[in-house]
Amino acid sequence: MNLVSTKQILNEAKRKKYAIGAFNVENMEMLKACIESAQYCNSPIIIQVSEKSIEYIGIGLLYSMVNACAFSSTIPIALHLDHAQNMNLIREACEIGFSSVMIDSSEKGFSSNVQDTLKVMEIAKRYNVSVEAELGHVGGKAEEVESMYTPVSRVKKFVAVTQVDFLAVAIGTKHGIYKGSPQLDFQRLKNIYESVDIPLVLHGASGLSDSDIKQCVVGGISKINFATELRRKYTNSIKQVLEEKNELIDPRIYGKVAQKAMSETVIHYINICGSGVEDEC
Ligand code: G3H
Ligand code: ZN
Numbered sequence: 001m002n003l004v005s006t007k008q009i010l011n012e013a014k015r016k017k018y019a020i021g022a023f024n025v026e027n028m029e030m031l032k033a034c035i036e037s038a039q040y041c042n043s044p045i046i047i048q049v050s051e052k053s054i055e056y057i058g059i060g061l062l063y064s065m066v067n068a069c070a071f072s073s074t075i076p077i078a079l080h081l082d083h084a085q086n087m088n089l090i091r092e093a094c095e096i097g098f099s100s101v102m103i104d105s106s107e108k109g110f111s112s113n114v115q116d117t118l119k120v121m122e123i124a125k126r127y128n129v130s131v132e133a134e135l136g137h138v139g140g141k142a143e144e145v146e147s148m149y150t151p152v153s154r155v156k157k158f159v160a161v162t163q164v165d166f167l168a169v170a171i172g173t174k175h176g177i178y179k180g181s182p183q184l185d186f187q188r189l190k191n192i193y194e195s196v197d198i199p200l201v202l203h204g205a206s207g208l209s210d211s212d213i214k215q216c217v218v219g220g221i222s223k224i225n226f227a228t229e230l231r232r233k234y235t236n237s238i239k240q241v242l243e244e245k246n247e248l249i250d251p252r253i254y255g256k257v258a259q260k261a262m263s264e265t266v267i268h269y270i271n272i273c274g275s276g277v278e279d280e281c
Pocket of ligand 2: 083138175203204225
């Protein structure tokens with residue numbers, strides 16, 4: 001199969017009331033673990049990469065790897081550029097064949113966020129690439145900026161003016177590792193859901209309880225982003241195997257161990273999102 005349109009698979013998820021997991025990958029092993037898990041569950045999947053991951057892997061190699069995975073799979077696979085701020089990179093991702101891009105101007109004021117989103121819409125639509133924007137701000141990335149809840153009163157206008165394809169909302173989640181237990185504002189999610197008709201996106205899903213994630217799906221979230229928990233599983237499993245076998249130097253052996261550990265997590269999240277064909281895959 002070719003890579004699919006993110007907008008199309010998210011619209012279908014919204015209609016059928018499940019969410020699609022969007023998994024951040026940082027190397028080939030993480031990519032393979034995600035694709036094989038989604039294939040096992042017979043579920044659509046969004047593979048996403050940050051600007052830093054593109055810098056690390058190289059956009060051509062990354063695109064070729066994901067495209068090759070799509071070609072040999074029977075599930076819908078979309079490739080998404082996550083939290084992008086660099087317009088040149090956004091343009092490059094659109095040109096090379098990404099399915100979607102996120103413009104993250106969530107720390108800026110409303111009108112700058114609108115302006116940036118319009119600029120990206122203009123580029124992306126030339127290539128039939130879908131666009132995600134964020135209103136409010138999900139904090140917790142490297143710069144430790146606090147979250148700012150999505151202002152319900154501005155959602156309708158933001159979507160109407162930008163015509164963005166899907167919208168990331170801030171309802172109490174945070175990127176990275178939570179210090180206390182997160183308190184999600186489900187009433188706010190309901191109000192946002194009722195004010196617009198496009199798929200909604202949840203960031204910062206690592207560390208949420210299964211029941212919180214399920215409640216977000218019921219509340220109308222169609223795309224759920226997972227990164228930190230995948231890194232944690234991946235790296236900790238390698239640490240463990242190298243501690244146990246300190247003579248081990250073959251990267252293929254500990255790479256397999258890490259893929260297996262990560263796959264268990266991805267399959268678990270796909271089940272909670274409800275996007276697999278079987279109830280339990
Ligand atoms: O964009 C990526 C996500 O929002 C992932 O958040 O690292 O807390 O899972 P996370
Ligand atoms: Zn995020």
